[in-house]
Amino acid sequence: MSLTIIEGRECGRCTACCGFAPIRTDTLRKPANSLCLHCAEGQGCTVYDVRPQVCRGFYCGYFFLPELGPNWHPENSGVVIRSESFNNDTITILILRLSEFLISEEFAGMVGAWVQAGIAVEFERVGPEGHLPAKMEINDFLEDAVAAGDLREMQKVFAWSLAYIDQNHTWERDDTAFWSALN
Ligand code: SF4
Ligand code: SF4
DSSP, X not given: OOOOOOXXXXXXXXXXXXXXXXXXXXXXXXXXXXXXXXXXXXXXXXXXGGOOHHHHTOOOGGGTOTTOOGGXXXXXXXXXXXXXXXXXXXXXXXXXXXXXXXXXXXXXXXXXXXXXXXXXEEEEEOOSTTBOOEEEEOHHHHHHHHHHTOHHHHHHHHHHHHHHHHHXXXXXXXXXXXXXXXX
16 A cells, blocks of 8 residues: 555644554653643644654555545544554554444445455544554455445444444553653
């Protein structure tokens, strides 16, 4: 998968990765699934000019996959594609909120296309605040529905997979303390 940023793709007002991601740098630390101290509602990053390299260097998958239209922008969709997983020919879809987009033909069609292309597709959920996320590969569960082109059946697998992660995972605590040397 290409890691070339597509021209014109922007974060806009999205601050998703200021929340779900754990940060452990020399100048900024925060646990997973907790909002960064420097993220202000409606304003975004209040230390933008001096934000650490880890923030400058992070781009979610929306920036790299030309097949994703505007509905896939994390602000619109409630899902973040994890570009970190691309190296393993895997697409990890972090589902932050249960949006209408998850039951759209656009979402099911794209996930089905990835499965058909032999790409491993994972669903990921954030746990309680201060806990690490959990993920599960869903290809095996989707195989029959994708082969039959049955979007409705695919949607049932999506719902089951999300509920399975939420209800069965033992969330691992992330004890990283909130700390910042940034102004
Ligand atoms: S999740 Fe993507 S669009 Fe949202 S702030 Fe992070 S990099 Fe930008
Ligand atoms: S320093 Fe800024 S960009 Fe980085 S996580 Fe905090 S609010 Fe987000």
